[in-house]
Amino acid sequence: MKKIFVILIFALTTTIALAQTNSSDHLSFKGVPIDGTLNEYVAKLKQSGFTMLGTENEVVMLNGDFASYKGCIIGVSTIKGKDLVSKITVIFPALESWSLLASNYFNLKAMLTEKYGEPAESNEKFDTYAEPKDDGMKFMYVQLDKCKYYSIFKIEKGNIELQIKGNHSSSFVILSYFDKINSDIVKQKAIDDL
Numbered sequence: 001m002k003k004i005f006v007i008l009i010f011a012l013t014t015t016i017a018l019a020q021t022n023s024s025d026h027l028s029f030k031g032v033p034i035d036g037t038l039n040e041y042v043a044k045l046k047q048s049g050f051t052m053l054g055t056e057n058e059v060v061m062l063n064g065d066f067a068s069y070k071g072c073i074i075g076v077s078t079i080k081g082k083d084l085v086s087k088i089t090v091i092f093p094a095l096e097s098w099s100l101l102a103s104n105y106f107n108l109k110a111m112l113t114e115k116y117g118e119p120a121e122s123n124e125k126f127d128t129y130a131e132p133k134d135d136g137m138k139f140m141y142v143q144l145d146k147c148k149y150y151s152i153f154k155i156e157k158g159n160i161e162l163q164i165k166g167n168h169s170s171s172f173v174i175l176s177y178f179d180k181i182n183s184d185i186v187k188q189k190a191i192d193d194l
Contacts, residue, residue, distance in 0.1 A: 027158035027179045029088040030066070034158070034179035038078045041085040050074055066090050067111065069104070079186050086182035094170035098138035102149075104173045105164050109151050112162060119151040142166035158183065 026033035032044045042060050046052065050064035053073070062074040067090075075089040092108075095101050113119065125131070127146040132138045141147050143166050150163035158180040165174050 025157070026181055027177055029177050034085055034088055034177060035182060036085055037083045038076060038085060041076055045074065045076070067108065069093065079182065079189065082189070084182055084185065086179055086186055088177040090175040092173040094172045098135045098142065101142060101164050101171055101173060105149055105162065108162055108173060108175060112151070112153055112160060116153045116155055116160065120154040121152040122150070124149045139171065142171045143168055
């Protein structure tokens with residue numbers, strides 16, 4: 001009886017360890033591994049407090065708070081032709097000045113650096129002949145898509161990209177999570193198409 005009990009405990013422990021290993025192979029967003037079908041993943045985000053806004057260009061859009069920022073838009077993307085989540089994008093609230101955009105960007109970059117280490121790649125400049133001197137000019141260059149502020153964190157489970165984006169109608173900070181396993185599946189699918 002004791003032998004059966006030990007075997008049962010060992011089997012249960014092994015099963016739990018394998019389940020944790022499989023889920024931890026994927027990059028996580030809000031503690032949820034970026035994997036599974038679109039409906040499954042969206043359901044998990046809804047349980048985390050996000051509300052669904054709708055679907056746009058095969059991307060499910062949700063609304064909610066993220067990293068202490070209120071009113072973020074979350075985009076959940078799947079592999080085209082395959083119902084497998086591979087990318088999560090957070091669009092932080094639109095802002096009306098360079099100083100607010102830069103503050104959000106550098107605050108998020110500091111938190112990401114604390115969690116994941118220094119970015120593997122970073123570029124923080126304007127695509128102009130001379131560096132703009134004041135807040136108004138910097139914000140104008142963001143709206144003209146001449147702002148090249150981004151940081152890429154490459155970790156074992158995927159990439160996390162932080163950037164400032166803008167156009168004539170809105171300017172914001174955007175954060176994208178790319179799961180390595182599922183991104184490799186996307187790449188292989190593209191190669192197979194060739």
